Amino acid sequence: MSKAVVAVVGRPNVGKSTLFNALAGERISIVEDTPGVTRDRIYADVSWLDHEFTMIDTGGIEPDSSDIILSQMREQAQIAIDTADVIIFMTDVRQGLVDADAKVADMLRRSKKPIVLVVNKVDDFDKHVMDSYEFYNLGIGDPHPISAAGKLGFGDMLDAVIAHFPEPDILDREDDTPRIAVVGKPNVGKSSLINRLCGKQRLIVSDIAGTTRDAVDTRVRFNKKDYIFVDTAGLRRKSRIQGDIERYSIVRAVAAVEKADVVVLVIDGAEGVSEQDAKIAGIAHERGKAVIIAVNKWDAVEKDNHTMSDQIDRIHKTLSFMLYARIIFISALTGQRLGQLYEAIDQVIAASTMRVGTGVLNEIVAEAVAMQQPPTDKGKRLKIFYVTQVAVKPPTFVVFVNDKKLMHFSYVRYLENQIRQNFGFEGTPLRMITRQRDDKS
Structure with a gap:
């Protein structure tokens, strides 16, 4: 909620x-x-x-x-x-x-x-x-x-x-249609993308950064399914101070991300991923939202055999905290791969709402522990007693251990990666909560 x-x-x-x-x-x-x-x-x-x-x-x-x-x-x-x-x-x-x-x-x-x-x-x-x-x-x-x-x-x-x-x-009784926040820095093509998805000029678009009139919710039907797209507007008018445009695009992104099920981060394919993109991505990650990175204006990029993989590497380097995000290359102008966007939205929603049975989850964790021994400190070794999933959106797991201080960040990341390898969870962050209990074994 x-x-x-x-x-x-x-x-x-x-x-x-x-x-x-x-x-x-x-x-x-x-x-x-x-x-x-x-x-x-x-x-x-x-x-x-x-x-x-x-x-x-x-x-x-x-x-x-x-x-x-x-x-x-x-x-x-x-x-x-x-x-x-x-x-x-x-x-x-x-x-x-x-x-x-x-x-x-x-x-x-x-x-x-x-x-x-x-x-x-x-x-x-x-x-x-x-x-x-x-x-x-x-x-x-x-x-x-x-x-x-x-x-x-x-x-x-x-x-x-x-x-x-x-x-x-x-x-809780609100419309359960998936809400998709389209975020990104000004002038990357957010409004053009929504216009293309809607098939009509609902939003005012111009080349001046921050000219979108309002944050507009747009309901779209695709393949007999409804989606609500939220455009996180730039400013109503061009600000006198350039820095304010950035600040306010982030303010609007926070509010839209909070109310969304999926965040589509639009990046300018010609410019590549920027520090401001990382700030906006960080908001979505912190809020535990499913994320798709849409690299827009891909039609305008000169390409060879390595262009796409190079761009993915750069995105992963700058957004290293969200390697789980789904990346697609699109053009709002030509409509290239926009069908894939809906497919990706459905997939990341499924991932963010997926529940894993406790039995099979603990089998995977036991295998992971056997493959890579938990850390020790002063002769005391971390023991993992039990893992259970307690929530979705994002999928949240509680790990019961003998000593919380022994649960290093790197081992949490290792367990998270093992869970991802076995169950997917593409496009959604995972939350791992460590709880300490007495060692009765």
């Missing part, structure tokens, strides 16, 4: 990242200027009572002039509207109610999405809580006073957030 997506919107310096870090329980959204991967962690899993949701921090824009701040805030708000189930609109009690807050509140109100209005920096409730009442003037409901830095007021705020989530039984 997919998790709800909650997006945080607000002006620069109202404390979005502080709230995000406090709820995520670690410094994921990086405040200091560290180059590299850390800056890109703009989503996290949050648990509150019996609910789990994915939280997205849309923030991080601090331009100088107020009109640019407003245009960038509108862009953030639009992305939150497009992607989130619930929007946290964050304001600052110290700065008070400002014009930009009112303008974004108008946009959010018109979206008809549930909004939780949060007033941050209420560090002393006795002194400042009355000041938060000013925000009733926004006309989007009760302001929830909090201190993100002091972790005050979170309970009432999170209660308000989860009150907007659908009931679990409603989620």
